[in-house]
Amino acid sequence: MPLPDRSRLLKDMRVPTLPSFVERLTRLIDEPDAGAADAGALLKENPPLAGKVLRIANSSFYGLKEPCTSVEQASTVLGLRLLRNVVVQAALIQDHAHLSSLGLDLEQLWRRSVLTGRISAILARAAHAPLLPSPDEAYLTGLLHDIGQVVLLDNLGSDYVTLQENARRHDLPLHLAERRDLGTTHADIGAIVANSWGLPGIVRLGIEHHHGRRASDFAMPAAYLAIRAGQILDRVASGNLVAACEPVDATAETALGITPEAVMEAIEHVRANLHVPLTEAA
Numbered sequence: 690m691p692l693p694d695r696s697r698l699l700k701d702m703r704v705p706t707l708p709s710f711v712e713r714l715t716r717l718i719d720e721p722d723a724g725a726a727d728a729g730a731l732l733k734e735n736p737p738l739a740g741k742v743l744r745i746a747n748s749s750f751y752g753l754k755e756p757c758t759s760v761e762q763a764s765t766v767l768g769l770r771l772l773r774n775v776v777v778q779a780a781l782i783q784d785h786a787h788l789s790s791l792g793l794d795l796e797q798l799w800r801r802s803v804l805t806g807r808i809s810a811i812l813a814r815a816a817h818a819p820l821l822p823s824p825d826e827a828y829l830t831g832l833l834h835d836i837g838q839v840v841l842l843d844n845l846g847s848d849y850v851t852l853q854e855n856a857r858r859h860d861l862p863l864h865l866a867e868r869r870d871l872g873t874t875h876a877d878i879g880a881i882v883a884n885s886w887g888l889p890g891i892v893r894l895g896i897e898h899h900h901g902r903r904a905s906d907f908a909m910p911a912a913y914l915a916i917r918a919g920q921i922l923d924r925v926a927s928g929n930l931v932a933a934c935e936p937v938d939a940t941a942e943t944a945l946g947i948t949p950e951a952v953m954e955a956i957e958h959v960r961a962n963l964h965v966p967l968t969e970a971a
Contacts, residue, residue, distance in 0.1 A: 694872055809828060818946055833892070
């Protein structure tokens with residue numbers, strides 16, 4: 690079956706809605722008197738999701754001295770806005786699990802997205818330049834940078850899996866294969882999702898340009914961090930730890946204030962988590 694062109698794809702495309710639970714939590718967080726107990730009570734309404742949130746909160750990324758034993762405690766330790774990002778992560782994994790049967794390795798995609806988000810947050814936390822995303826915005830950008838792949842899989846099914854396989858077979862970057870065959874890319878689709886979810890503009894632009902030329906300088910800081918995070922991740926995964934230090938060069942250190950120590954922290958985080966199953970590493 691021929692793939693749809695861009696106009697037909699965008700016209701007929703099913704864009705996922707922000708998980709209703711995340712919408713409720715976001716509204717709660719925006720209330721001036723909201724607290725950890727309120728967030729915990731809301732999470733308890735969805736026990737499977739609450740369990741995933743606890744596993745995420747207790748993962749090595751957050752470095753908690755004592756493991757959280759309740760969602761109220763997780764809400765207190767993480768803070769409400771960071772908790773929202775954790776819930777987004779857990780809800781997306783839960784809501785799209787059914788797509789795994791179509792042939793795309795969604796576990797690997799989520800694992801990569803989670804680690805990209807974490808590396809982006811580590812680098813953002815170390816940076817001190819204007820217009821940079823906050824660590825939680827950087828995390829959200831990295832986490833969602835490939836959400837467009839999930840949307841294309843949901844809409845195109847096995848045809849999209851075939852597109853990915855053909856791109857790998859011909860050693861063609863996925864976004865270029867998408868542009869050639871669909872007239873659009875998963876980055877473009879991800880930006881549509883981010884916009885429909887009302888995510889911050891810096892997150893939407895980061896998702897949209899994480900394959901774009903404009904991110905090669907510092908005009909798109911969230912995209913810059915996501916790109917560099919992906920490069921660090923790929924190089925650590927290939928065992929090339931020396932090359933993993935290269936994506937954040939002296940120019941970036943000067944412009945963004947990202948130190949070599951922050952890059953090493955990111956590298957060590959990937960090394961520690963790369964082979965842990967998603968349910969534990971997320």
